[in-house]
Amino acid sequence: MDIAALRSAHPDHWSKATAIRALTLDAVAAANSGHSGMPMGMADVATVLFGKHLKFDASAPLWHDRDRFILSAGHGSMLLYSLLHLTGYEDFPLEQIRNFRQLGSRTAGHPENFLAKAIETTTGPLGQGIANSVGFAIAEEALRARFGKKLVDHHTYVIAGDGCLMEGVSQEAIALAGRQQLSKLIVFWDNNNITIDGEVGLADRTDQVARFQASGWDVQEIDGHDPEAIDAAITRAKKGTRPQMIACKTHIALGHAAQDTAKGHGALTDADQLAAAKEAYGWTTGPFEVPAEVKSAWEEIGRRGTEDRYAWEGRLADVSDRKRAEFERTMAGEAPKKLTSVIRALKKQAAEARHKVATRKASEMVLEVVNPVMPETMGGSADLTGSNNTKTGDLGIFDIDSRDGRFVHYGIREHGMAAAMNGMALHGGLRPYSGTFMCFTDYARPAMRLSALMQQPVVYVMTHDSIGLGEDGPTHQPVEHLAISRATPNTLVFRPADVVETAEAWELALTQGGTPSVLSLTRQGVPAVRQQHKAKNLTEQGAYVLADAEAGKRQVILIATGSEVSLAMEARATLEAEGIGTRVVSMPCMELFAAQPEAYRKRVLPAGPVRIGVEAGVRMGWDRWLLGERGREAKAAFVGMSSFGASAPAEVLFEHFGITAEGVVQAAKDLL
Amino acid sequence: MDIAALRSAHPDHWSKATAIRALTLDAVAAANSGHSGMPMGMADVATVLFGKHLKFDASAPLWHDRDRFILSAGHGSMLLYSLLHLTGYEDFPLEQIRNFRQLGSRTAGHPENFLAKAIETTTGPLGQGIANSVGFAIAEEALRARFGKKLVDHHTYVIAGDGCLMEGVSQEAIALAGRQQLSKLIVFWDNNNITIDGEVGLADRTDQVARFQASGWDVQEIDGHDPEAIDAAITRAKKGTRPQMIACKTHIALGHAAQDTAKGHGALTDADQLAAAKEAYGWTTGPFEVPAEVKSAWEEIGRRGTEDRYAWEGRLADVSDRKRAEFERTMAGEAPKKLTSVIRALKKQAAEARHKVATRKASEMVLEVVNPVMPETMGGSADLTGSNNTKTGDLGIFDIDSRDGRFVHYGIREHGMAAAMNGMALHGGLRPYSGTFMCFTDYARPAMRLSALMQQPVVYVMTHDSIGLGEDGPTHQPVEHLAISRATPNTLVFRPADVVETAEAWELALTQGGTPSVLSLTRQGVPAVRQQHKAKNLTEQGAYVLADAEAGKRQVILIATGSEVSLAMEARATLEAEGIGTRVVSMPCMELFAAQPEAYRKRVLPAGPVRIGVEAGVRMGWDRWLLGERGREAKAAFVGMSSFGASAPAEVLFEHFGITAEGVVQAAKDLL
Incomplete structure (x- = not known):
């Protein structure tokens, strides 16, 4: 590239963009770690976007109607941190840039949404940002439909790299966005032709322009270093009626010796080369020093949206008190007051009716009472709507001509679905839940981990949760898969036993602020085990005594979850009939039980009696409860699975794998 | 559809295709479960493919040079089972069709490769089959390059549905196949416009033809019920120089009342509708009855390849004894005799040199000696070649003009990579291994589970295996992720501590017949802990005593893996210095330890001393060793992670999260 020509053609633009490049070089060099080339390559696009188009106000990072900016190519985090510092976000003083990738700083190796208000989403695992962005754009459409254009009217901008576009989840995202004609979604493809291993062509020769067009996107192709072309492309993209991709031909590590090479992808720390690059840029200040006039120009950009924000605040003040309160409640993610009462009413009715239903059906019963009082829920399914029981009568379908619909047909795209739900939750104003089969937790897994890491209260409705699904x-x-979900930090895994526990689990899931929930639900019908009405949410304690032995006669404690609780109750009946005092503990949520005071845990699981865990899954994760965390608490056994399942009717399988009341009785007797 | 017109236009074809439809209807009705519509829709394509093109011999299902047929839309399993029964495969008598989806039958709900020789791969989780097929096609190219066209020259045919194409992994597969110009891969897209939720348009409007073309495929569009068009398309596809997609416009549940509806996707069990469909077909025999002349025509097809097979066997007999022996060894998946000796030599050298290297580097050292003596290995990386250390000097790159290359640039496609490796292993003749970061086990997860279920000895080289990777x-x-891998049945998870253990782990991984391995390897350097040379592979026992206390003085047992073994050794030094007798157990593979005789396990972990587990991961999976399976064995604690990590230099993080020798010492003292 002719750096001199770039400098002279647009000197004001150049100095602003180069501030990003210089800060990136300095921060990566100081950390001796990180990715220099991507921010250097995309600095021009970002400068034009922030300088002329992005609706934001650096003094109000949480302004609800801001445009969202998502750095899907998260390894280029210094691009984002530079922008946040330069435009004057309070959370990003120069000190943060100096402490790039150090413990406790907000400038982590990859952008982490929980470290600073201005970071919209955590990126780094490739493809997640672009897949999140579909959820952001859906949220904007849905909230605009609900609250009106005066309160909600913004764009979602994404920078995605070649890695994002090679990951399969990008196809799920692109196809879903195209199907939904999410016209306020604008993706910049950083077309620099370089990945870690070398030129993109080593592994990919896909015509990305044709690929996006095949899924219904408008595509423009521009020189990503030409500020006028960038400006024109964004201007045009904002007027489109379909999702927009702007293919930006760029040079990774622009102006550095490593430009256009795989080396440029990594940490450019060589002092001489760094100095040479800065010289070529005409950048004469010392490390981390931005000339005052450049900083001031950037800060002006940071204030560019202030008037807009005031106007928006005026519009918010103008709406009815009721509407404003509802808007604010919704954006704050607070559950409506009515939630508790509808859940309680359902529990009372269910305890009386003693429904024998599948817990997936129980979940639908809960949603039928919840969705009408919680207009922020956004349901969906990965093409298993009738099986996941996630669609209730009043929801309507979210579609191009019905943005007020509250059910998304995600298609056979579990990963894209989970990532989109993360985007909705991050955007705020929606409480996303959606379903697939529990086994396909596998497909959604990278995004489910990010729900937990990003502290987003997404609800995963995972039905068909054991061999109980039968012939498939x-x-x-x-x-x-229960073990997988439970192994993941900051995740609540609920495996409710009947309608009452399912209602309690949903209440807890829908009132979480920063924790996702996995609801593990049966395909097959299960008896009611909670037959007496209690207003109190017993699931909140994670585990509780469902049935007990006579005082002083307790020899056995059976601990079970979900469909195996009723089986434990059967086993208890047999044991008690033989004079073996038996307690049954229902344990719908291990994580919540672990969070109880030790005294409660000891009351539920006293040392002494033998313990049998019963769950149609692997033992991993159970020993803490069976054996006690420090050991020596009890003799124990587990009745569950130790291999993959098989194809046969469900009842045949439970018998075949020995998950039966008789098996539990025998295990208890063996230990006594 | 005008069924009568179809019948009369090609009566011989019609009766053969209708045998598939009738058997499908009968089997699904008998099982009262399954998917009728897909086999009914694709019966014509399958009939032409098997009847005129597929190179196979029903009497020799394992003939190495057969064409491979992959039913990616695995829910349509009755299509495959019907074909296998009709063409006369010994494993598929009518009894198997009658027992569709019953315990112990080979006709499981979805095709399971381990239930019958003729089932090439397990499908059902959508997208996996098409992604496997890329591996099948790569294997064919690689083996043709190695052994010549006389021994290896066959096609890979795939039937994929809309669900397969919506899953993101399909994009990874399509793009990789296109990049590699795998011209012997022919995919039929069952374009029936129906998924479980309804019409495809509910969730997707992607132009699939344009999408495949964008990734370098040739595409033909045909009427999937016109046998002449099908024949012509296959004939043309076989001559292509790029991967081939044939878009087959079909009617799901052809000729049934549920034709072209979502209902047609499921189990069509209504007796009257079933009878009406058969009547429309002109099918007059009873349930499960195939007219003798139709069965006989199919059996002739089953023998169509016999001559070809004889000719191939003749060619095999003609090659040199040495080449034939090598071909047979390779196809049987037997490790070469030299493997043990090169591993032993490396161990000896490493024990003497006491290298302090990262275990990912140790893995490269192993591969440098293994790859030259094991020409069937096929290495790769998901764009982290230099980080995963999976490419050795002699491999060469597998590419369009270098099919003898043994390193695949998979691109940023962990999922597609894992699925392709499954395909290579299933094909036979290659031993695939490849790398990504351990954390991105998440992306590869659905295919990793299938390696285990399908009993394929794929090797996953997962580097950067803890907070030890630092700033990212x-x-x-x-x-x-260790817990996730360990929770999965039939998976060996190795976390070696140094060069010697890494060499032992590789030896075990490369000699597995039916179990995949996950190698969890460090980014950071670790000291040699095995400093005395032993020819015996100690890792084979899963865990062993690395250092012990003086007889009678043992108070503490430290159990550690990987990078934490040296840390346990440090802690032991401190404890011993304070008079606290301490044993260190290195536990590189929990699964192998679990498989040891109880006497050995008790010798390594005797009851009595307190136990501390040390691993920079979550505790889940450890309690069995810390507390004993039945409990009451020992008091125990765990030093590891209980939250997500953070961005900082590695040594800062180990300190921050308390995973230090001092932390281990303190934990031991707390218990004593």
């Missing part, structure tokens, strides 16, 4: 066989039968 | 932060730092 081992590819569809989860055995390790 | 929590999105890149695995904490729950």
Whole structure:
């Protein structure tokens, strides 16, 4: 590239863009770690976007109607941090840039949404940002439909790299966005032709322009270093009626010796080369020094949206008190007051009716009472609507001509679905839940981990949760998936036993502020085990005594979850009949039980009696409760799965794998 | 559809295709479960493919040079089972069709490769089959390059549905196949416009033809019920120089009342409708009855390839004894005799040199000696070649003009990579291994589960296996991923501590017949802990005593893996210095330890001393060793992670999260 020509053609633009490049070089060099080339390559696009188009106000990072900016190519985090620092975000003083990638700083190796208000989403695992962005754009459409254009009218901008576009989840995102004609979604493809291993052509020769067009996107192709072309492309993209991709031909590590090479992708720390690059840029200040006039120009950009924000605040003040309160409640993610009462009413009715239904059906019963009082829920399914029971009568379908619909047909795209739900939750104003089979937790897994890491209260409705699904066989039968979800930090895994517990689990899931929930639900019918009405949410304690032995006669404690609780109750009946005092503990949520005071945990699981865990999954994760965390608490056994399942009717399988009341009785007797 | 017109236009074809439809209807009705519509819709394509093109011999299902047929839309399993029964495969007598979806039958709900020789791969989780097929096609190219066209020259045919094409992994597969110009891969898209939720348009409007073309495929569009068009398309596809997609416009549940509806996707069990469909077909025999002349025509098809097979066997007999022996060894998946000796030599050298290297580097050292003696290995990386250390000097790059290359640039496609490796292993003749970061186990997860279920000895080289990777932060730092891999049945998870253990782990991984391996390897350097040379592979026992206390003085057992073994050794030094007798157990593979005789396990972990587990991951999975399976064995604690990681230099993080020798010492003292 002719750097001199770039400098002279647009000197004001150049100095602003180069501030990003210089800060990136300095921060990566100081950390001796990070990715220099991407921010250097995309600095021009970002400068024009922030300088002329992005609706934001650096003094109000949480302004609800701001445009969202998502750096899907998260390894280029210094691009984002430079912008946040330069435009004057309070959270990003120079000190943060100096402490790039150090413990406790907000400038982590990859952008982490929980470290600063101005970071919209955590990126780094490639493809997640672009897949989140579909959820952001859906949220904007849905909220605009609900609250009107005066309160909600913004764009979602994304920078995605070649890595994002190679990951399969990008196809799920692109196809879903295209299907929904999300015209306020604008993606910049950083077309620099370089990945870690070398030129993109080593692994990919896809015509990305044709690929996006095949899924219904408008595409423009521009020189990503020409500020006028960038400006014109964004201007045009904002007027489109379909999602917009702007293919930006760029040079990774522009102006550095490593330009256009795989080396340029990594940390450019060589002092001489760094100095040479700065010299070529005409950048004469010392490390981390931005000339005052450049900083001031950037800060002016940071204030560019202030008037807009005031106007918006005026519009918010003008709406009815009721509407404003509802808007604010919704954006704050607070559950409506009515939630508790509808849940309680359902529990009372269910305890009386003693429904024998599948817990997936129980979940639908809950949603039928919840959705009408919680207009912020956004349901969906990955093409298993009738099986996941996630669509209730009043929802309507979210579609191009019905943005007020509250059910998304995500298609056979579990990963894209989960990532989109993350985007909705991050945007705020929606409470997304959606379903697939528990076994396909596998497909959604990268995004489910990010729900937990990003502290987003997404609800995963995972039905068909064991061999109890029957004939579909081992590819569809989860055995390790409860363990997988439970192994993940900051995740609540609920496996409710009946309608009452399912209602309690939903209440907890819908009132979480910063924790996702996995609801593990049966395909097959299960008896009611909570037959007496209690207003109190017992699931909140994670585990509780469902049935007990006579005082002083307790020899056995059976601990079970979900469909195996009723089986434990059967086993208890047999044991008690033989004079073996038996307690049954229902444990719908291990994580919540772990969070109880030790005294409560000891009351539920006293040392002494033998313990049997019963769950149609692998044992991993159970020993803490069976054996006690420090050991020596009890003799114990587990009745569950130790292999993959098989294809046969459900009742045949439970018998075949020995998950029966008789099996539990025998296990208890063996230990006594 | 005008069924009568179809019948009369090609009566011989019609009766053969209708045998598939009738068997499907009968089997699904008998099972009262399954998917009728897809086999009914694709019966014509399958009939022409098997009847005129597929190179196979029903009497020799494992003939190495057969064409491979992959039913990616695995829910349509009755299509495959019907074909296998009709063409006379010994494993598929009528009894199997009658027992569709019953315990112990080979006709499981979804095709399971381990239930019958003729089932090439397990499908059902959508997108997996088409992604496997890329591996099948790569294997064919690689083996043709190695053994010549006389021994290896066959096609890979795939039937994929809309669900397969919506899953993101399909994009990874399509793009990789296109990049590699895998011209012997022919995919039929069952373009029936129906998914479980309804018409495809509910969730997707992607122009699939344009999408495939964008990734370098040739595409033909045909009427999937016109046998002449099908024949012509296959004939043309076989001559292509790029991967081939044939878009087949079909009617799901052809000729049934549920034709072209979502209902047609499921189990069509209504007796009257079933009878009406058969009547329209002109099918007059009873349930499960195929007219003798139709069965006989199909059986002739089953013998169509016999001559070809004889000719191939003749060619095999003609090659040199040495080449034939090598071909047979390779196809049987037997490790070469030299493997043990090169591993032993490396161990000896490493024990003497006491290298302090990262275990990812140790893995490269192993591969440098293994790859030259094991020409069937096929390495790769998901765009982290230099980080995963999976490419050795002699491999060469597998590419369009270098099919003898043994390193695949998979691109940023962990999922597609894992699925392709499954395909290579299933094909036979290659031993695939490849790398990404341990954290991105998440992306590869659905295919990793299938490696285990399908009993394929794929090797996953997962580097950067803890917070020890440092600044990249929590999105890149695995904490729950060892637990996830260990929770999966039939998976060996190795976390070696140094060069010697890494060599032992590789030896075990490369000699597995039916179990995949996950190698969890460090980014950071670790000291040699095995400093005395032993020819015996100690890792084979899963865990062993690395250092012990003086007889009678043992108070503490430290159990550690990988990078934490040296830390346990440090802690032991401190404890011993204070008079606290301490044993260190290195536990590189929990699964192998679990498989040891109880006497050995008790010798390594005797009851009595307190136990501390040390691993920079979550505790889940450890309690069995810390507390004993039945409990009451020992008091125990765990030093590891209980949250996500953070972005900072590695040594800062180990300190921050308390995973230090001092932390281990303190934990031991707390218990004593």
